[in-house]
Amino acid sequence: PDQQTFYDAVGGADTFAELIHRFYQEVARDELLRPLYPEEDLGPAEVRLRMFFEQYWGGPRTYSEQRGHPRLRMRHVPFRITEIERDAWLRCMDVAIASIDDARMSPDHKQQLRAYCEMAAQMLVNTPMGA
């Protein structure tokens, strides 16, 4: 099926739910990242990131129905993001990606996902180191 999306190829909603849940388990334990999240409960942030990833990779468009245009750069302005925060975020995502069984998400798909995250995280750096 050449019309199959990345979302479908890797197992759809279940896979994205597992991925993003694992990501936030790491954020919760990260001394640098955890204080950036304004809410005590990481649950709502988890839902927003999950919906965004589902939409980006060809799944349901619930994110934009609920949140409008992603405008990620603008939405991250309130948070001080240097290369250090970027690397911490990517480390959490690496743990999450590695936790997904290769039978569900092939190494090639994992590499695509990682490459996208690296590009997106770099785009969200908004503070020079030392500032």
Ligand code: HEM
């Ligand atoms: C929201 C931090 C990278 C997507 C947030 C929030 C924080 C944060 C603190 C607020 C949590 C909330 O939703 O209440 C960071 C840091 C990053 C980073 C430190 C390091 C570079 C990324 C990347 C993506 C992303 C790479 C996407 C590929 C989102 C989305 C939201 C969000 C979709 C929710 C936006 C909304 O609808 O309000 N991020 N983020 N973030 N982040 Fe990030």
